Amino acid sequence: MQVCLFLMGASGKEPPLDSRALMHAAGDIEGLCQLVVHEPIADPVSPDTAQDSTTPSCMLQWYFDDLAALEIALEPEGAVHRALRGAALAKLDPHAFSQQIMAVRKLAPPQAMPMNDRAQRCTYMVAYEGPAHDFGAWLSHYLKHHPPLMLQLPALRELEIYTRMDSCSGLPFAHVDAMQRNKVVFDDAQSLARALASPVRDAMRRDFQALPPYSGATPHYPMRSIYGKFAGP
Numbered sequence: 001m002q003v004c005l006f007l008m009g010a011s012g013k014e015p016p017l018d019s020r021a022l023m024h025a026a027g028d029i030e031g032l033c034q035l036v037v038h039e040p041i042a043d044p045v046s047p048d049t050a051q052d053s054t055t056p057s058c059m060l061q062w063y064f065d066d067l068a069a070l071e072i073a074l075e076p077e078g079a080v081h082r083a084l085r086g087a088a089l090a091k092l093d094p095h096a097f098s099q100q101i102m103a104v105r106k107l108a109p110p111q112a113m114p115m116n117d118r119a120q121r122c123t124y125m126v127a128y129e130g131p132a133h134d135f136g137a138w139l140s141h142y143l144k145h146h147p148p149l150m151l152q153l154p155a156l157r158e159l160e161i162y163t164r165m166d167s168c169s170g171l172p173f174a175h176v177d178a179m180q181r182n183k184v185v186f187d188d189a190q191s192l193a194r195a196l197a198s199p200v201r202d203a204m205r206r207d208f209q210a211l212p213p214y215s216g217a218t219p220h221y222p223m224r225s226i227y228g229k230f231a232g233p
Helices: 019-025 067-073 079-087 135-150 189-196 199-209
Strands: 003-009 032-040 059-064 097-107 120-128 158-164 180-186 220-227
Touching: 003 067, 019 032, 019 079, 059 067, 067 079, 097 135, 120 189, 135 158, 135 180, 135 199, 180 189, 189 199, 189 220
Parallel strands: none
Antiparallel strands: 003 059, 003 097, 032 059, 032 220, 097 158, 120 180, 120 220, 158 180
């Protein structure tokens, strides 16, 4: 199972990085399989996706096949920190990002398509901040019922579900502890809007209401996604 480092840029600020420079700076990080840079979409994708005040200024996903390799890259002043400093538009502030490392569950939609380097898509990123009253029961219900519905979304290209895990990081950023995240990915904002207006979304809402009890916010962020040179079939 892959692991993913999430770096969420501080809300209400300009992105602290040059995404093209970051792709270049990350090129020699050992064990890095893929880097995806997400940037907020300014205009509402649909009537129920108005810009959220908590939307990150950017969101970075660093994929590794092995947790040990990720933890080596995250040592103090290690490879990831050097890449971030090399792409920073100004001095890299410890408050520029928050971080979380999560396990990755990849599911293959019927209309999945591989990506080319530097290609772009539109991502709907969701976080379940939690906590749940009984996380085991919550996760079991979610994984059994929700992904089969999401896989029916029209024109869906990617579906991933992330669960938290304990790990080490020497990055100087605050840690967050969302109990789960997921993302659905489409070719463009118009495809995302059609999916959100489909009957499948109504079924997803009904299942959402049936989830075992939990608290915390559930923010949804539509993002423009840029894929690093590590992306492949």
